[in-house]
Amino acid sequence: MTALTSAAPQAGRWRRPHPRRAAALAWAVGRSHRTTLIWFGLWLLVSVAGMLVAGIQLHRLYAAEIHHDCLGRSAWVGVCRPLQTTFGFGWPQTYALQAILYLQAVPVIIGVFAGAPLLAREYTAGTVRFAWTQGIGRTRWAVATVGLLASAVAVVACLLGLLLQWSLLPVAAQTSRLADRWEPGVFNATPLTAATAAVLAFAIGVLVGALIRRVVAAMAVTAVATITVANLMYNRLHYWLVGQGLQQARDLAFGANGNVGIPSVGPIDIHETVGRSVPGPAGAWLDQGWYTGPDGHRLSNGAVTALLNKHAGTGSAWLTRLHDSFWVSYQPAPRYWVLQFILAGGTLLAAVALAVATIAVIRHRRA
């Protein structure tokens, strides 16, 4: 029997390859990482259970409010009072705060516990010496592994975002600030943006694991990196994003409300959505506001403060007189989805770039 010189199998001695190779590969990836997937499944289960319980309670309270018309004419009267007090100052506020914060931590958890160990563990255990010498080759293996697990990560985060949104509906319907959809914590934790944020964090972890090749060190570096990215997205990126392409309008009742805080320097940041307590175009998000003088030019903060002090006792009357020269810049309601897709798209693009970089690192043949 001469040595095989072609790829053609000997007749009769070879089994037909598995008919659905993609499904087989998915099984292989899932089976290899079954433990991780199980732990994440459990974590998802617990998180979902917690948000489900809270959400059901909140929706029940909300239904009671609707029943008694608490959000309309009967506000703060009779049976509505305890309901609205609860929503205004009670555990729903705490829950909303914690749940939103929790969703900010989700990408970090995913990046550190799912992303970082993925490749680092294969290097530490030496199993790359097995995986990369099989017929499939390291590129296809890496693409399949990272791709399939990134999809799983996206689904987990999407579910958590969905539950957050659903459970916060009653809270968002009442108080304008905390659970508002334009708030950075809520804006980047929608089913769409939570999924892409998690995929980005996962990609960061995977790349770090491919570079560092030691599990604990990779996890530590990934934690720092993902927390930094989360911070940047929450503070800088969000306000930069929603500050793009703002529209302007005046003659809003906002200035008459008297709840404008005038800083000593810089713009008057409003950063609120129009609602019951904040007037403006329905559903819009207000960025900044400023006063103009009789000549139409913008008044400096110092001038405004001086005017306020001058008309100290008649503050609201003066503001009423000046209300038609109060301007705001804002994002109209329909822009919400445009900005959601821009954020999600940009995050996903960054994740793909990192994944490509990871494949390049793997192919560089360092082992």
Add this chain to the structure above:
Amino acid sequence: MNVIEAARLGRRYRTTWAVRDCTLAIPAGRVAALAGPNGAGKTTLMHMAVGLIAPTEGRVTVLGGRPAGSREALERVAFVAQDVPLYRHLPVADMMRLARVLNAGRWDQSRAERRLAAMDIPLRRKVGKLSGGQQAQVALTIALARRPELLVLDEPLAPLDPLARHEFLAAVMETAAEDGTSVLFSSHVITELERVADYLVVLARGRVQVAGDVEDLVHGHQLLTGPADGVAAIGSRFDVVHAQQGLAQAHLLVRQRTALAQSAQPPDGWQAHPVTLEEIVLAYLREPGASALPGPEPVVIS
């Protein structure tokens, strides 16, 4: 066809060269042994041949010129790394199924099943819970089920007890006999090489010291025993690889200069003994400057 060809292959890690200036041409159909002390660079050389790491200089090709690590090479070369890396948390059945998926284009399921059954390997037990010998056999089963043209094994016998070693070697020899699979295995133990290998490469300090057919090497070397003061005269007819001298007597491990010298009588006053492969390897390892590399033979006209 040469199953492994290396041209001035080298690999550097920061400041040290693990392998340097390595030129090899191992013919197909052999069981080739890569021998050398620990740290000689055997694992680095093998990793380059199977495409795990890229050389710093030179190049290596397998199976008649295919680049190491290319898709064609990966499909036809099966590698079992040192300490048998398998996914230890998987049961044997799942490990085999995973291997099958990763080698979808070329997998002999019936062979894998037969081997595992013949060795009584429990399919439900986790790989990590098997004995060292069983783990090695599982890894070998995976390699053999791929029907490779070249089988590369990095120190496969080191973690095995004597019985497991014998069974492992027997399995490898059987596939070499049955399918004509070429085999390259590394070992820092040289006692059993002669029985198993028919091609030898000795690697020391990252350089190839010896490369050639075992039969040529054994017939081409002999041990001369004679008077210590006659050592100098020997050097004109033979290449002295290693000399062991007492005050009166000396043992010289020599290599014939030409093929015809094989049947020549030993010089007067000297006795010739055949040498084992082990003695040859040891002699070269003791003499870093000596080498036995294949090269053009001087033509002798009688």
Add this chain to the structure above:
Amino acid sequence: MKIDKQSGPADGDADGASRITFRLDPASGVPTYLQLVHQVEQALRLGYLARGDQLPRVKDVVGTLAINPNTVLKAYRELEHRGIAAGRPGQGTFVRAEPATVPLAELNGLRKSLLTWLRAADSAGLDTDGMTALFTAALRDFHERRAAAGAPRGAPEQDPGQADRTA
């Protein structure tokens, strides 16, 4: 307990076990292939093998002894050159003739001269090990000289590369 049958009906395409099985003496100093040759000749002498019997398949031999297949091929080639065996392509190697058996009278004569030699060696002061060493060295010299003298005709070819290993 597993009984090491050389090959059995369960072993894929085997068509039955061989009549003999090989063993190795790694410490004897005799090359492996020669040990196999001697064992075949011995088996013939003792009647374990007869003309037409198939010698163990190369695959089975290496599977039991864990030796290089080329060694077995070399042994079978040597048996062919000695006229004892013949290979049939695709089928295996089969016994062709019995080795020239030495008549009893000649055997007795050889034994007597051997005893004479042993007495001479004993009176020279050699012990058993010394006698064995001397005899082994002389035997080796004898074989080498005979191999060198018969090289043009009988030397096995060194070409294990693409050889038909499934003899």
